[in-house]
Amino acid sequence: MTVEERVINVTAKVLHMDPTEITLDKSFTEDLGAQSVQSIELVAAFEEEFDIEMDEDEALAVTTVGGAVNYIKTYLDK
Amino acid sequence: MSDKWPLKEVEQPDLLEDMFDYSLPPLIKFDGPICEEIDGKLVKFDPQEAVKRDLVITDTTFRDGQQARPPYTVEQQVHIYDLLAKLGGPNGVIRQTEFFLYTQNDRNALDKCRELGHRFPEITGWIRADKGDFRLVKEMGLKETGMLTSSSDYHIFLKLKKDRKKALEDYLAVVEAAWEAGVRPRCHLEDVTRASIDGFVLPFVTELVKRSEQVPSHLTAKVRLCDTMGFGVTYPGARLPRSVPKLVYRMVHDAGVPPERLEWHGHNDFHKVHINGATAWLYGCNALNATLLGFGERTGNPPLEGAIIEYIALKGGLNGIETTYITEIADYMRSIGVEIAPNYPFVGRDFATTRAGIHAGGLRSDERIYNIFDTNAILGRSPRVAITDKSGAQGVAHWVNEYLGLKGEDRLSITKVAKIARWVMDQYEVEKRLTAISEGEMEAQVKEHLPQYVEKLKRK
Numbered sequence A: 001m002t003v004e005e006r007v008i009n010v011t012a013k014v015l016h017m018d019p020t021e022i023t024l025d026k027s028f029t030e031d032l033g034a035q036s037v038q039s040i041e042l043v044a045a046f047e048e049e050f051d052i053e054m055d056e057d058e059a060l061a062v063t064t065v066g067g068a069v070n071y072i073k074t075y076l077d078k
Numbered sequence B: 001m002s003d004k005w006p007l008k009e010v011e012q013p014d015l016l017e018d019m020f021d022y023s024l025p026p027l028i029k030f031d032g033p034i035c036e037e038i039d040g041k042l043v044k045f046d047p048q049e050a051v052k053r054d055l056v057i058t059d060t061t062f063r064d065g066q067q068a069r070p071p072y073t074v075e076q077q078v079h080i081y082d083l084l085a086k087l088g089g090p091n092g093v094i095r096q097t098e099f100f101l102y103t104q105n106d107r108n109a110l111d112k113c114r115e116l117g118h119r120f121p122e123i124t125g126w127i128r129a130d131k132g133d134f135r136l137v138k139e140m141g142l143k144e145t146g147m148l149t150s151s152s153d154y155h156i157f158l159k160l161k162k163d164r165k166k167a168l169e170d171y172l173a174v175v176e177a178a179w180e181a182g183v184r185p186r187c188h189l190e191d192v193t194r195a196s197i198d199g200f201v202l203p204f205v206t207e208l209v210k211r212s213e214q215v216p217s218h219l220t221a222k223v224r225l226c227d228t229m230g231f232g233v234t235y236p237g238a239r240l241p242r243s244v245p246k247l248v249y250r251m252v253h254d255a256g257v258p259p260e261r262l263e264w265h266g267h268n269d270f271h272k273v274h275i276n277g278a279t280a281w282l283y284g285c286n287a288l289n290a291t292l293l294g295f296g297e298r299t300g301n302p303p304l305e306g307a308i309i310e311y312i313a314l315k316g317g318l319n320g321i322e323t324t325y326i327t328e329i330a331d332y333m334r335s336i337g338v339e340i341a342p343n344y345p346f347v348g349r350d351f352a353t354t355r356a357g358i359h360a361g362g363l364r365s366d367e368r369i370y371n372i373f374d375t376n377a378i379l380g381r382s383p384r385v386a387i388t389d390k391s392g393a394q395g396v397a398h399w400v401n402e403y404l405g406l407k408g409e410d411r412l413s414i415t416k417v418a419k420i421a422r423w424v425m426d427q428y429e430v431e432k433r434l435t436a437i438s439e440g441e442m443e444a445q446v447k448e449h450l451p452q453y454v455e456k457l458k459r460k
Helices: A003-015 A036-050 A056-061 A065-076 B047-052 B074-088 B104-115 B131-139 B153-159 B164-180 B197-212 B244-254 B273-283 B304-315 B324-335 B357-365 B375-379 B392-404 B414-429 B439-449 B451-459
Strands: B034-038 B041-045 B056-059 B094-100 B122-127 B144-148 B184-189 B222-226 B262-265 B287-290
Touching (some): A003 A036, A003 A065, A036 A056, A036 B392, A056 B414, B041 B244, B047 B273, B056 B304, B074 B094, B074 B304, B074 B324, B094 B104, B094 B144, B104 B122, B122 B131, B131 B144, B131 B164, B153 B164, B164 B184, B164 B197, B184 B197, B197 B244, B287 B304, B304 B324, B392 B439, B392 B451, B414 B439
Parallel strands (some): B056 B094, B144 B184, B184 B222, B222 B262
Antiparallel strands (some): B034 B041
């Protein structure tokens, strides 16, 4: 499974959505309706999924699904 | 942007640390003298002079404090006395405490307190204005006793069924009896904030001062201004007899009572008890009479722990005070069944506790933002977050970090507590809960979601 697919699956699980509704250009808050606690849950779930520890402020500043993919890849490339 | 008030950018934040030194209660600074118009004259009071005086706290926990509750046992009184001595320190910031002398229980407690050997607080007595009661004072070996010398016509005419002349003569006779017994009298001017100052209070106190000139200095009469019904007010320009500044001024200036022999005793019927006491300090009264937790007749007296914090704020230092005993005293009081309101300053359950997530976020980044002073160092209480639907992940993170005792870089980020934050939100959004999350519930969540940290805590 690609990083993109894994990010979409995690997002779907945390936000209780169908993965097909989620595309890389979607904003977590404006398009997918993520609330404050869900944004934190998303960061925590990404860390668990990819076994990484991200900078909290930077991770929470990411606004779109595609942005999350790119940001996570910077950790996976290290 | 305004030409008159241009913005002044700074390299570093100005945290006003000359006033808000985090290691102390915030200091109270004055720009200059305080002005009052008294008898048509502008009178200036210098706060700098005031804070240099030997300001002290006198305690009435065992006298007025016990009038508001069932009596303490001897053991309880002795333990509380011991804690008072430790709180006030070796310099006697808590200078005196007064005891009833009428029951065997009172006298046993007094003996056992003295056996502890503390220099401060000195133990004084409290008696009715009855010559025969000096036998009790003498028998107990006390050097000073308070006595009722009611000053308003409400008391003189309606309660004592006397007139002013008879009351004055009777009071002076009891004062003379105190001197004959070698006991220092402390005249409690009951109901002074409802008394005729020119018609009774000044004639009586002036005579008291005059007669005191004939006795050795250690026997000179003290004067306690008793705001029995809590009528005192601090506003500049307020009229006598309610004005605290004017009352104190007239005692010192017109009657000649030196500040070291003048004391303020207040009641809280109008929510003014603490500020009235502190104001009396500033205007010329050295002693502020107080009780632990403010317990006293009806709505209570100046809270002693509040007076302690005010003392430090005015003086700018501890002078031997051990502030953490405030918390120990409150814990002890709870242990013997005393109820303390959750929102009570300094010792209530909710003191230094926030429920709002945004405040918790501030605490998390720098506790000085939402904590009044270093409550951990001063009172042994770290700022806490009570968890509700308003706490947010920031609040949960703060609670968890405090619970686990994590400091600095070891503190957990909000993502680490995401599952607990979700559980909290579900309690309100899904379960429709209306109550705060208890400490026990939060502990259970930490054990479930962060077991590795709980293990570390246990090993510590």
